[in-house]
Amino acid sequence: MLKITNLHARIEDEPEGEILKGLDLQVNPGEVHAIMGPNGSGKSTLAYILSGRDGYEVTEGSVSFEGDDLLEMEPEERAAAGVFLAFQYPIEIPGVANMYFLRTALNAIKKTRGEPEVDAATFMKMLRQHAEVVGVRSDLLKRDVNAGFSGGEKKRNEILQMAILQPKLAILDETDSGLDIDALRTVADGVNQLRSPDRGIVVITHYQRLLDYIVPDHVHVLVGGKIVRSGDKSLALELEEKGYGEALAAAGVASPEPALNA
Amino acid sequence: MTTTAIRRLEPASGYALLFDRLKGGLAGSGAARASSFKRFAELGFPTTRTEAWKYTNLKPLAEVAPSAPVPAEVSLADLDGYLLTGDVRRLVFVNGHLAPDLSDIARLPSGLRVKTLLECVEAEASLLADVDADRALTALNAAFAQGGAVIEVEAGVTIDPVIQLIFVDAGDDAAMLTNVRNRVSLAAGARLRMAETHLVLGTGSITNVVNHFNVADEAELLSDKVQIGTKASRAFGQSVIQVGKNAKFGQTTIGVGGALVRNESLAKLEGPHGDLDLNGTYVPEGGEQVDTVIRVEHLAPNCESNQFYKGVLLSGGHGVFAGKIFVDQVAQKTNAYQQNDNLMLSRDAEIDTKPELEIYADDVKCSHGATVGELDETGLFYLRSRGIDRQTAEAILTFAFAGEVVERLHHEDSQHQARRALLGRLRGGDKLMELV
Ligand SMILES: Nc1ncnc2c1ncn2[C@@H]1O[C@H](COP(=O)(O)OP(=O)(O)OP(=O)(O)O)[C@@H](O)[C@H]1O
Ligand SMILES: [Mg+2]
Numbered sequence: 001m002l003k004i005t006n007l008h009a010r011i012e013d014e015p016e017g018e019i020l021k022g023l024d025l026q027v028n029p030g031e032v033h034a035i036m037g038p039n040g041s042g043k044s045t046l047a048y049i050l051s052g053r054d055g056y057e058v059t060e061g062s063v064s065f066e067g068d069d070l071l072e073m074e075p076e077e078r079a080a081a082g083v084f085l086a087f088q089y090p091i092e093i094p095g096v097a098n099m100y101f102l103r104t105a106l107n108a109i110k111k112t113r114g115e116p117e118v119d120a121a122t123f124m125k126m127l128r129q130h131a132e133v134v135g136v137r138s139d140l141l142k143r144d145v146n147a148g149f150s151g152g153e154k155k156r157n158e159i160l161q162m163a164i165l166q167p168k169l170a171i172l173d174e175t176d177s178g179l180d181i182d183a184l185r186t187v188a189d190g191v192n193q194l195r196s197p198d199r200g201i202v203v204i205t206h207y208q209r210l211l212d213y214i215v216p217d218h219v220h221v222l223v224g225g226k227i228v229r230s231g232d233k234s235l236a237l238e239l240e241e242k243g244y245g246e247a248l249a250a251a252g253v254a255s256p257e258p259a260l261n262a
Numbered sequence: 263m264t265t266t267a268i269r270r271l272e273p274a275s276g277y278a279l280l281f282d283r284l285k286g287g288l289a290g291s292g293a294a295r296a297s298s299f300k301r302f303a304e305l306g307f308p309t310t311r312t313e314a315w316k317y318t319n320l321k322p323l324a325e326v327a328p329s330a331p332v333p334a335e336v337s338l339a340d341l342d343g344y345l346l347t348g349d350v351r352r353l354v355f356v357n358g359h360l361a362p363d364l365s366d367i368a369r370l371p372s373g374l375r376v377k378t379l380l381e382c383v384e385a386e387a388s389l390l391a392d393v394d395a396d397r398a399l400t401a402l403n404a405a406f407a408q409g410g411a412v413i414e415v416e417a418g419v420t421i422d423p424v425i426q427l428i429f430v431d432a433g434d435d436a437a438m439l440t441n442v443r444n445r446v447s448l449a450a451g452a453r454l455r456m457a458e459t460h461l462v463l464g465t466g467s468i469t470n471v472v473n474h475f476n477v478a479d480e481a482e483l484l485s486d487k488v489q490i491g492t493k494a495s496r497a498f499g500q501s502v503i504q505v506g507k508n509a510k511f512g513q514t515t516i517g518v519g520g521a522l523v524r525n526e527s528l529a530k531l532e533g534p535h536g537d538l539d540l541n542g543t544y545v546p547e548g549g550e551q552v553d554t555v556i557r558v559e560h561l562a563p564n565c566e567s568n569q570f571y572k573g574v575l576l577s578g579g580h581g582v583f584a585g586k587i588f589v590d591q592v593a594q595k596t597n598a599y600q601q602n603d604n605l606m607l608s609r610d611a612e613i614d615t616k617p618e619l620e621i622y623a624d625d626v627k628c629s630h631g632a633t634v635g636e637l638d639e640t641g642l643f644y645l646r647s648r649g650i651d652r653q654t655a656e657a658i659l660t661f662a663f664a665g666e667v668v669e670r671l672h673h674e675d676s677q678h679q680a681r682r683a684l685l686g687r688l689r690g691g692d693k694l695m696e697l698v
Pocket of ligand 2: 043044045088173174
């Protein structure tokens with residue numbers, strides 16, 4: 001469903017540094033992919049480019065989503081097509097109530113797809129159910145989007161949005177960071193509920209622990225803007241044990257902190 | 263040309279002609295009316311060389327041949343969406359004259375008197391002369407005003423019903439000049455909530471309003487003000503506000519529409535521990551200008567004042583904010599704040615914002631700030647990444663920006679009116695109408 005071929009990208013204002021340097025990735029329906037990699041290797045950049053954030057320039061390569069050129073689509077078109085990014089740093093939107101935002105989003109997507117909109121009462125019921133599952137307290141639904149939410153509450157809120165919008169391709173950028181152990185389970189449950197033969201999920205994480213709960217079909221190591229290694233779930237265990245040293249070496253990048261076993 | 267000639271704009275002969283035509287029918291002392299008109303003619307309209315009018319060109323106003331207010335047919339249905347619901351008493355003025363059929367001041371609670379200017383001005387000659395006569399538009403108002411309300415609340419009485427004053431200008435003559443004068447006096451310990459609604463239903467008009475709010479010791483007056491104009495309408499307003507010891511005055515102004523809208527406030531905190539709250543939002547678009555000019559005077563110790571104004575500047579819109587805080591030598595322990603935030607939604611919009619402090623006491627907390635910014639791109643992206651199109655996302659964020667002022671309107675229906683008017687103005691706002 002998602003095919004990334006030889007993707008090169010840089011920040012628009014900084015013509016010098018390429019961040020993605022020939023990235024290939026294919027996600028088929030039903031698969032869960034984990035992307036791991038050192039800080040600054042380009043994981044969030046990849047996620048933003050997939051969701052259509054301004055400020056990046058793709059200099060080479062292509063991204064197709066269900067046969068369409070994803071890079072040609074506006075962010076809202078991507079959302080309607082079923083792409084969802086759970087942000088590493090969710091944005092606060094003062095003055096806009098969380099539940100109102102979610103309902104507007106859901107109905108916008110439905111409208112674009114030519115599906116009937118959801119009325120207020122039905123929506124509230126559905127929202128309450130999902131909120132309970134992902135552990136978002138009801139007062140957070142009434143508050144402004146993410147405003148004053150704790151780090152963990154923001155992450156749960158992202159998962160709530162995902163549960164409501166039911167994307168085809170969900171990209172979770174470090175949704176596990178900053179979560180307590182219970183929240184980690186909750187988030188993982190949320191993702192697992194979404195797992196289905198026609199959905200793809202990309203989980204960006206630094207920690208093997210999340211992958212105990214969300215068992216990936218494929219694990220990739222992203223270093224220096226490229227996928228340098230791919231494997232099955234055992235790769236995550238190996239990385240946890242040995243660090244990124246080998247992977248960095250393979251990418252021709254010097255390890256900032258040589259791993260012990262390297 | 264002499265200096266004075268540069269600093270005043272000669273009113274066109276039409277003003278004098280109109281006065282000569284109408285003076286026989288003006289209520290109150292003919293001599294007082296004539297002297298007010300003379301004062302107006304002497305003062306002339308201010309030019310852009312006068313600091314307070316730097317950004318506002320009154321030449322078109324000076325050159326107009328103003329016409330007399332004419333009777334117009336306005337029904338309650340025309341006011342649909344602007345009538346407050348619940349426990350309300352209202353006076354409706356159409357083209358500056360009381361419309362008894364649309365008004366409802368039956369069953370006034372005891373301690374509250376609501377009269378029209380016309381009823382009072384014969385008996386109280388000073389009614390039209392009780393505020394600043396050095397302002398040309400005020401002198402003009404004193405010469406012509408026939409409409410308006412005189413409201414009094416007795417000491418210690420809390421009034422439950424909300425008083426709504428509706429001023430409708432209707433007709434197809436944008437040179438029609440209506441003058442309205444209101445006075446609201448709360449005796450010691452009284453409490454009142456009111457709403458001022460200004461609606462231009464026709465092509466446009468020139469509205470010139472002067473308000474005098476007198477809030478005695480321990481009293482509290484809260485006022486919502488909603489102004490709806492048209493592409494051709496011009497509205498000038500001056501509010502003189504006096505706040506006594508431990509008293510409170512709060513007003514929130516929402517304006518949408520009008521070729522030129524200017525709201526001037528002069529607020530005096532005259533007794534210790536007085537509290538003043540002035541809020542507002544303005545949304546000018548192509549060819550419109552909205553001025554907010556405020557002078558807050560702290561004349562006694564321990565008072566607090568807050569000015570909170572937010573502007574949304576749409577393509578071709580021009581906003582002016584000039585707010586001054588004056589703290590007298592005796593006004594120790596003053597807390598005075600002023601914030602003016604502006605959202606520029608277009609590169610061809612203009613905002614001139616000038617906060618000013620003049621402080622003669624040494625133990626005070628004063629702050630003022632003005633910001634001019636654009637919509638937060640990160641926030642926009644976040645909304646869009648959830649499927650909301652760009653236009654709607656912009657409308658949502660803009661609406662949220664102004665919402666902080668809207669929620670300060672004390673009456674839920676006023677908030678409703680304000681939200682509808684704001685959304686009606688924003689591209690993509692129609693999709694958010696179910697919000698209000
Ligand atoms: N707007 C920007 N301007 C300049 N450099 C940027 C910008 N965004 C990202 N970068 C740089 O691009 C590189 C990749 O950043 P990215 O956020 O994609 O890393 P990451 O893999 O998600 O890291 P982490 O694990 O810390 O989240 C970093 O070196 C970062 O500093
Ligand atoms: Mg990142």
